[in-house]
Amino acid sequence: MTGGSKKPHFVGASDIKKNRPKVLKTSDHSSHSHNVGVSKASGSKKQRNGSVYTGLGVAAIGIVSWFVYQGYLETRVNSPLRENKVAFPTSHDFPERYWGSFRPGVYFGMKSREAHSLLAGLMWFMPDMAAAGSLNLRHLCDQGDNLEQYGWREHDGRNFGVQVIIDKFIQLETSFMTKPGGNHGGDWTARIHVEPRMKELVGQQVTLFFYLTLDDNGKGLLQPIRILDNMDTSGMDANESAKFLGLSAVHGHTENLGDFRVSFHHANQQSIVHTAFLSTTVASPHLVKDALESGLRLMEDKRTQQRHISLAGALFSKEDKLKQPNFVVHQVTGKLPLQLEVVYESNSFVERGAMLRGEVYDTLLQKYRKDFRVKFESKFHLNEKGFSDEEQNFAIAAMSNLVGGIGYFYGSSKVQSVHNKEPVPYWNVPLYTAVPSRSFFPRGFLWDEGFHNLIISQWDREISLDIMAHWFDLMNVEGWIPREQILGSEARARVPEEFVVQRNDQGNPPTFFLVLDAMFKNRTVRDISTLELEQLNRMWPRLVSWYNWFNTSLHGPEPGTYYWRGRASASARELNPKSLSSGLDDYPRASHPTPYERHLDLRCWIALAAKVMASIADITGREGHKYHEAFLFLSDNELLNAQHWSETAKRYADFGLHSSSATLQRPKSNPGQPKPDKIRVVLEEPTARFVDDTFGYVSLFPLIMELLHPDSPQLGQLLHDLRNPNLLWTKYGLRSLSKTSPLYNKRNTEHDPPYWRGPIWININYLVARALHHYSVVEGPHQTRATLLYNELRENLISNIVREYQKTGYIWEQYSDANGAGQGCRPFTGWSTLVLLLMSETYV
Numbered sequence: 018m019t020g021g022s023k024k025p026h027f028v029g030a031s032d033i034k035k036n037r038p039k040v041l042k043t044s045d046h047s048s049h050s051h052n053v054g055v056s057k058a059s060g061s062k063k064q065r066n067g068s069v070y071t072g073l074g075v076a077a078i079g080i081v082s083w084f085v086y087q088g089y090l091e092t093r094v095n096s097p098l099r100e101n102k103v104a105f106p107t108s109h110d111f112p113e114r115y116w117g118s119f120r121p122g123v124y125f126g127m128k129s130r131e132a133h134s135l136l137a138g139l140m141w142f143m144p145d146m147a148a149a150g151s152l153n154l155r156h157l158c159d160q161g162d163n164l165e166q167y168g169w170r171e172h173d174g175r176n177f178g179v180q181v182i183i184d185k186f187i188q189l190e191t192s193f194m195t196k197p198g199g200n201h202g203g204d205w206t207a208r209i210h211v212e213p214r215m216k217e218l219v220g221q222q223v224t225l226f227f228y229l230t231l232d233d234n235g236k237g238l239l240q241p242i243r244i245l246d247n248m249d250t251s252g253m254d255a256n257e258s259a260k261f262l263g264l265s266a267v268h269g270h271t272e273n274l275g276d277f278r279v280s281f282h283h284a285n286q287q288s289i290v291h292t293a294f295l296s297t298t299v300a301s302p303h304l305v306k307d308a309l310e311s312g313l314r315l316m317e318d319k320r321t322q323q324r325h326i327s328l329a330g331a332l333f334s335k336e337d338k339l340k341q342p343n344f345v346v347h348q349v350t351g352k353l354p355l356q357l358e359v360v361y362e363s364n365s366f367v368e369r370g371a372m373l374r375g376e377v378y379d380t381l382l383q384k385y386r387k388d389f390r391v392k393f394e395s396k397f398h399l400n401e402k403g404f405s406d407e408e409q410n411f412a413i414a415a416m417s418n419l420v421g422g423i424g425y426f427y428g429s430s431k432v433q434s435v436h437n438k439e440p441v442p443y444w445n446v447p448l449y450t451a452v453p454s455r456s457f458f459p460r461g462f463l464w465d466e467g468f469h470n471l472i473i474s475q476w477d478r479e480i481s482l483d484i485m486a487h488w489f490d491l492m493n494v495e496g497w498i499p500r501e502q503i504l505g506s507e508a509r510a511r512v513p514e515e516f517v518v519q520r521n522d523q524g525n526p527p528t529f530f531l532v533l534d535a536m537f538k539n540r541t542v543r544d545i546s547t548l549e550l551e552q553l554n555r556m557w558p559r560l561v562s563w564y565n566w567f568n569t570s571l572h573g574p575e576p577g578t579y580y581w582r583g584r585a586s587a588s589a590r591e592l593n594p595k596s597l598s599s600g601l602d603d604y605p606r607a608s609h610p611t612p613y614e615r616h617l618d619l620r621c622w623i624a625l626a627a628k629v630m631a632s633i634a635d636i637t638g639r640e641g642h643k644y645h646e647a648f649l650f651l652s653d654n655e656l657l658n659a660q661h662w663s664e665t666a667k668r669y670a671d672f673g674l675h676s677s678s679a680t681l682q683r684p685k686s687n688p689g690q691p692k693p694d695k696i697r698v699v700l701e702e703p704t705a706r707f708v709d710d711t712f713g714y715v716s717l718f719p720l721i722m723e724l725l726h727p728d729s730p731q732l733g734q735l736l737h738d739l740r741n742p743n744l745l746w747t748k749y750g751l752r753s754l755s756k757t758s759p760l761y762n763k764r765n766t767e768h769d770p771p772y773w774r775g776p777i778w779i780n781i782n783y784l785v786a787r788a789l790h791h792y793s794v795v796e797g798p799h800q801t802r803a804t805l806l807y808n809e810l811r812e813n814l815i816s817n818i819v820r821e822y823q824k825t826g827y828i829w830e831q832y833s834d835a836n837g838a839g840q841g842c843r844p845f846t847g848w849s850t851l852v853l854l855l856m857s858e859t860y861v
């Protein structure tokens with residue numbers, strides 16, 4: 018037993034707070050968890066050099082070089098890895114994916130793949146339903162809006178998308194199509210069609226705002242063209258002319274888009290009551306809703322006695338002499354049903370033929386929808402497998418909202434290492450990525466993205482390779498990738514300041530290896546395309562650095578042992594200090610973090626990484642021997658059992674300084690004083706041992722990564738325990754933590770409800786189902802049991818997720834282990850969308 022002899026080092030909470038931002042002065046104390054392996058080793062050598070010599074001059078040189086060296090360490094965290102970029106430069110080389118719905122955080126918006134794109138977006142409200150003092154203006158996907166349902170029903174990630182939004186009395190269908198051509202990324206058309214949900218509401222009014230603006234400090238021109246500019250209204254009555262106060266078009270120019278024209282078209286002139294416009298400036302795109310609201314006026318038409326909530330036209334401050342708008346809005350208020358088409362045309366596109374609207378639009382959209390469904394069936398075979406139309410539509414909508422939720426972001430993260438006193442900015446980067454949730458997490462998350470791309474790569478390999486390329490290009494010189502990407506002011510505005518900073522000792526499970534495995538397993542250089550081979554070759558040096566980062570920075574004291582950094586060892590309030598970087602947040606680990614703990618899940622992730630590195634080395638004709646060796650070493654069942662199998666509890670487990678008995682108690686306070694927060698009280702002395710009182714997702718990782726021999730007795734035990742309803746098994750899938758674990762469903766602090774301590778998560782359930790499927794096809798004594806479990810687990814998961822979708826309109830972040838109810842945030846068409854691969858039984 019290693020580590021047992023080591024004295025754990027305790028530091029008070031206040032000490033840690035003081036120590037952390039400072040440069041480490043000596044190498045042998047303070048929180049190890051915040052120290053990166055490589056720099057720690059070299060840092061301590063420097064220190065020793067400085068103290069060994071006694072001569073004054075030598076000491077002076079030592080001090081100077083110490084400062085130089087510190088300066089060097091401070092810059093490492095935000096220095097990019099010096100290797101070729103993997104992503105091809107953003108350009109018009111991807112005409113089909115140049116424009117898209119790349120703003121997942123708004124209900125509907127369009128954007129191009131550029132650092133400072135032209136942004137388009139939609140807002141709406143119902144004038145007759147507006148509450149006193151609030152219009153309930155819709156813009157950002159917001160759970161507080163309580164929409165019954167919204168999401169892409171069809172979206173192919175390239176040519177088109179169709180979304181349905183159900184908002185109380187109305188249903189909006191927002192669709193778009195792109196059309197390549199010209200030298201600047203081509204054209205697109207967006208259509209917003211609003212229907213009443215009940216017959217009685219025909220004739221009620223709805224107001225749509227469609228805006229254009231320039232992303233973060235984008236330079237360009239937007240020139241509003243009014244309808245009235247081109248018509249003679251002298252013969253019209255007031256009711257008639259109110260219809261023509263809006264925009265017919267916006268003419269614009271940016272460096273990347275050249276000259277363009279955006280025109281507005283209403284399907285049925287009869288239903289229009291009023292149009293208007295706003296032309297003004299905004300400091301940043303996250304302020305467009307405020308700017309629009311402050312541009313609204315209640316206007317009363319004296320002649321008709323009609324009152325309209327209306328945009329005020331051109332609004333510029335007195336100081337603003339140029340009156341150059343960067344925010345232009347067209348408003349249309351009309352009677353239901355109402356339809357608006359917005360046509361973006363690039364001036365460099367000369368022979369486009371008929372404008373993409375009306376019947377031309379209908380015809381092309383029909384064709385895309387038909388092709389989409391044919392392709393979907395050819396990829397996932399849900400019809401062939403006998404799923405009902407309703408179930409197929411559910412699966413199509415799930416995948417479409419994942420693919421339709423792909424965004425394009427640009428900006429820089431804030432990062433910090435132990436060597437930085439303050440957070441420092443990362444370099445500016447573009448990121449093309451899917452997002453976990455359009456409402457709650459509309460930005461990139463590293464470990465989620467691997468799961469997303471298990472699905473996306475089945476649909477469109479090119480998109481997945483492009484997404485991974487962007488993520489790998491975020492790697493710094495240490496081989497580290499910041500795990501949450503909050504890029505640009507729109508994304509930044511939605512994240513509380515304290516969560517913005519990313520620390521470089523915190524990794525995240527390297528789930529892209531799952532994707533690479535799925536995409537390239539059992540392929541040779543002969544059966545992949547030249548383009549894909551080129552991309553793998555470009556990726557390789559970055560994969561090497563990434564692997565090394567995990568292998569060195571997260572290493573434990575003994576070969577084969579690893580542990581997640583960043584657990585707060587001095588935290589007094591946490592029942593069990595979180596390991597956020599593991600992705601499993603509050604999943605219980607050893608109660609007392611130490612530098613000798615061993616995390617089973619991490620070891621298994623690294624085993625997967627080694628296996629995939631070896632296979633990619635093979636495909637690209639490189640020497641992959643050491644990765645193959647590493648895989649054999651980490652998957653050696655005897656070593657695995659020695660380091661992680663508890664013979665007492667008969668389960669796989671973490672190892673560390675652990676107490677089975679801790680609780681949260683409120684310290685006594687004097688009468689009249691505010692109640693202090695509860696703190697942790699440890700009731701049983703911790704010892705160095707397996708964390709085998711706990712059974713849950715982490716215990717399953719040797720199964721999940723398919724590291725166990727088919728005839729392993731431990732596999733038999735695990736499969737036996739899997740079906741036990743007192744442990745993880747429910748009718749709705751596997752719960753994250755067994756009911757018998759001490760921290761099952763326990764709060765981590767009084768303010769922190771349980772997260773990975775009971776609820777059912779779909780990403781891990783998918784991986785377990787995949788592994789069961791694997792053990793059901795390889796020969797061995799546990800084959801039959803694996804088959805039975807596989808079938809039952811798959812059925813439970815699918816039927817519950819579909820049922821909850823039909824009941825609530827949404828796919829959810831997690832599901833209750835008590836009754837299967839969707840919970841957490843919604844829509845969560847991130848990894849919960851893996852239900853699609855369960856339906857199609859795709860486990861490559």
Ligand SMILES: *[C@@H]1O[C@H](CO)[C@@H](O)[C@H](O)[C@H]1NC(C)=O
Pocket residue numbers: 254255256321323
């Ligand atoms: C204008 O519209 C209002 C309300 O729809 C109607 O009462 C009025 O008669 C109309 N005026 C004319 C001149 O058509």
Ligand SMILES: *[C@@H]1O[C@H](CO)[C@@H](O)[C@H](O)[C@H]1NC(C)=O
Pocket residue numbers: 538539
């Ligand atoms: C893939 O390759 C592995 C090892 O190279 C082999 O055992 C397995 O049967 C192959 N699977 C398929 C589906 O070809």
Ligand SMILES: *[C@@H]1O[C@H](CO)[C@@H](O)[C@H](O)[C@H]1NC(C)=O
Pocket residue numbers: 568569572643644647
């Ligand atoms: C991982 O790190 C260990 C040292 O901790 C080293 O011996 C091994 O070669 C590394 N593995 C690879 C594949 O680089």
